[in-house]
Amino acid sequence: xxxxxxxxxxxxxxxxxxxVVANTIAVVFCLVWVFPIYWMVNTAFKPADEVTTLTPIWAxxxxxxxxxxxxxxxxxxxxxxxxxxxxxxAAVLLSIVVGFLASAALSRFRFRGRRAILVAILFVxxxxxxxxxxxxxxxxxxxxxxxxxxxxxxxxxxxxxxxSIWVMRGFFxxxxxxxxxxAKMDGAGTFRILWSVLFPLVMPGVIATSVFAFxxxxxxxxxxxxxxxxQGMYTLPVWLAGFSTNKGTDFGGLMAASVLFSIxxxxxxxxxxxxxxxxxxxGAVKG
Amino acid sequence: xxxxxxxVTEADRADRAQEPSVTRRAGGAGRLRPTGSGPRGGxxxxxxxxxxxxxxxxxxxxxxxxLLALVVYPxxxxxxxxxxxxxxxxxFTGQAGFAGLTNxxxxxxDASFWPVILRTVLVTGAMVVGTIVIxxxxxxxxxxxxxxxxxxxxxVLVLAWAMPNVASSLVWQWLFQPxxxxxxxxxxxxxxxxxxxxDNWASSPGQAITIVLTLVIWQAVPFVALTLYAAQSxxxxxxxxxxxxxxxxxxxxxxAITLPALVPTLLLVTILxxxxxxxxFNQIWLLTKGGPEDTTLTLGIWTxxxxxxxxxxxxxxxxxxISTLILGALxxxxxxxxxxxxxxxx
Numbered sequence: 001x002x003x004x005x006x007x008x009x010x011x012x013x014x015x016x017x018x019x020v021v022a023n024t025i026a027v028v029f030c031l032v033w034v035f036p037i038y039w040m041v042n043t044a045f046k047p048a049d050e051v052t053t054l055t056p057i058w059a060x061x062x063x064x065x066x067x068x069x070x071x072x073x074x075x076x077x078x079x080x081x082x083x084x085x086x087x088x089x090a091a092v093l094l095s096i097v098v099g100f101l102a103s104a105a106l107s108r109f110r111f112r113g114r115r116a117i118l119v120a121i122l123f124v125x126x127x128x129x130x131x132x133x134x135x136x137x138x139x140x141x142x143x144x145x146x147x148x149x150x151x152x153x154x155x156x157x158x159x160x161x162x163x164s165i166w167v168m169r170g171f172f173x174x175x176x177x178x179x180x181x182x183a184k185m186d187g188a189g190t191f192r193i194l195w196s197v198l199f200p201l202v203m204p205g206v207i208a209t210s211v212f213a214f215x216x217x218x219x220x221x222x223x224x225x226x227x228x229x230x231q232g233m234y235t236l237p238v239w240l241a242g243f244s245t246n247k248g249t250d251f252g253g254l255m256a257a258s259v260l261f262s263i264x265x266x267x268x269x270x271x272x273x274x275x276x277x278x279x280x281x282x283g284a285v286k287g
Numbered sequence: 288x289x290x291x292x293x294x295v296t297e298a299d300r301a302d303r304a305q306e307p308s309v310t311r312r313a314g315g316a317g318r319l320r321p322t323g324s325g326p327r328g329g330x331x332x333x334x335x336x337x338x339x340x341x342x343x344x345x346x347x348x349x350x351x352x353x354l355l356a357l358v359v360y361p362x363x364x365x366x367x368x369x370x371x372x373x374x375x376x377x378x379f380t381g382q383a384g385f386a387g388l389t390n391x392x393x394x395x396x397d398a399s400f401w402p403v404i405l406r407t408v409l410v411t412g413a414m415v416v417g418t419i420v421i422x423x424x425x426x427x428x429x430x431x432x433x434x435x436x437x438x439x440x441x442x443v444l445v446l447a448w449a450m451p452n453v454a455s456s457l458v459w460q461w462l463f464q465p466x467x468x469x470x471x472x473x474x475x476x477x478x479x480x481x482x483x484x485x486d487n488w489a490s491s492p493g494q495a496i497t498i499v500l501t502l503v504i505w506q507a508v509p510f511v512a513l514t515l516y517a518a519q520s521x522x523x524x525x526x527x528x529x530x531x532x533x534x535x536x537x538x539x540x541x542x543a544i545t546l547p548a549l550v551p552t553l554l555l556v557t558i559l560x561x562x563x564x565x566x567x568f569n570q571i572w573l574l575t576k577g578g579p580e581d582t583t584l585t586l587g588i589w590t591x592x593x594x595x596x597x598x599x600x601x602x603x604x605x606x607x608x609i610s611t612l613i614l615g616a617l618x619x620x621x622x623x624x625x626x627x628x629x630x631x632x633x
Binding site: 019022023025026027029030033034036037039040043051052053054055056094098099101102104105106109111114117123124126127128129130131132133134135136137138139141142154155157158161162165190191194218219221222226237240241243249251254255258261262265266268269270273 | 428
């Protein structure tokens with residue numbers, strides 16, 4: 001609310017002109033920035049003969065769902081969707097449950113080594129994602145975990161867990177100590193307090209963190225590309241990235257598949273967008 | 288809806304930063320945080336505080352196990368591998384001989400090494416500068432808009448931000464497709480640059496880097512713009528009112544009031560952008576695979592190619608170690624600040 005107040009107190013003094021200029025710039029900016037997304041959706045709804053034209057067709061003349069049905073039915077889309085869903089949900093659940101407990105320990109208790117652990121968790125987030133992949137790949141190779149759900153789940157936990165601990169800790173820290181003290185006075189034990197008192201309070205934070213974790217794992221291409229060899233094990237990004245080379249120039253199908261793949265992420269983004277900025281910055285900076 | 292979105296941050300963070308120092312005084316190993324002053328003080332170390340001191344260990348144990356196995360051990364192994372002769376043979380036999388510094392000397396004397404380093408730094412720099420400059424402009428723009436327009440811009444930003452980068456890379460391929468790419472057509476229509484309808488952007492050095500940069504910047508601007516806007520909306524309007532009374536121009540007020548207030552946030556988004564852009568992989572790999580003629584070959588791509596295309600895991604690991612050190616050097620200021628702030632309130 002502060003902004004609307006501040007802008008309205010400031011604005012009457014300005015003339016009309018700056019708002020016109022600002023609005024014009026904003027419209028141009030929006031057109032430029034939304035265009036790639038528009039063009040993806042636009043192409044996805046076009047019949048084949050309107051996709052590859054020498055002069056662009058700005059909106060589908062004969063809108064069709066054939067690209068979507070082709071993407072959904074032809075190529076094992078549902079298999080890749082299932083692979084993605086299994087791996088991502090398992091990795092997120094594991095990271096969130098384990099991370100929840102750890103972030104509780106790191107925020108509601110004081111003990112020796114706590115600060116060192118926190119600094120280490122921060123440091124881990126600065127390591128290039130590709131760097132961990134080499135040793136993980138080689139270890140999983142000798143353990144027979146390549147090309148398996150478990151291997152990919154563990155690889156995602158490696159990247160998502162430190163981040164989840166850090167972000168959830170920020171939400172824990174925001175809960176006033178008095179609430180916990182009151183529960184303690186009533187005779188509740190440590191785990192009782194954690195489950196019945198703290199968990200409901202940090203629930204929104206846990207949900208937001210889960211969504212971040214989901215998006216990170218859902219979007220991963222590199223790890224899955226390296227770890228998965230059988231096409232039957234592919235996750236959606238790996239399949240999608242190979243789509244253009246497999247299908248030549250079926251850009252209608254490719255754009256339809258991109259739309260389908262992006263929808264869950266966009267929906268989740270819109271749900272948690274209030275917490276997006278704070279969550280992302282908290283993820284890499286002190287809470 | 289988005290208009291109310293991002294401005295929680297700064298206040299939130301300030302609150303949280305305050306918090307722990309209050310509880311710090313409570314001290315005491317392994318106690319529940321609200322040690323308080325009164326009733327607890329006289330109790331002494333009874334049975335309960337013993338069980339409480341075990342609680343954090345129990346809570347931490349699963350995460351510690353996973354992180355030790357999946358992060359700490361692999362990191363150690365990465366360094367070990369970088370000193371080993373680890374190729375395809377090692378994969379099949381499970382035996383890798385000690386190679387001393389061979390991997391590092393091989394990498395350092397590779398004709399690609401210095402060009403790759405230089406390119407990575409330059410490309411990262413271009414991405415970061417482009418993102419920050421546009422992000423600052425958009426953030427300033429947001430403060431000048433009415434509610435409706437601001438919401439529209441925010442929604443557009445969130446959409447661009449939300450696109451999975453695999454999907455946006457494919458969209459970029461399509462936008463710049465020879466003959467059918469809509470941007471090839473548009474650029475040609477401008478009649479300034481000549482006929483570009485048949486260009487295959489990924490196969491010409493200057494154009495390949497252009498599509499990579501535009502894609503990364505397009506996707507990175509929303510986070511920077513929204514974060515800066517959140518910080519900007521925290522600046523008290525009185526400053527601007529005073530400035531307006533003194534007859535200061537908009538530019539003067541931006542420099543004297545807005546910029547100084549934005550410095551901490553700018554620093555933060557710059558460092559985060561450096562970390563993220565330094566590690567860009569998907570967009571480059573999907574658009575150009577590091578080509579043509581290595582003109583988009585960055586450290587991340589080179590690590591991948593050495594390890595997973597050439598199966599020279601030892602050299603790949605050496606490059607990964609070097610990349611980590613370079614990124615560490617680039618962000619050392621930030622890390623130092625973090626650790627220092629860690630001393631205060633972690």
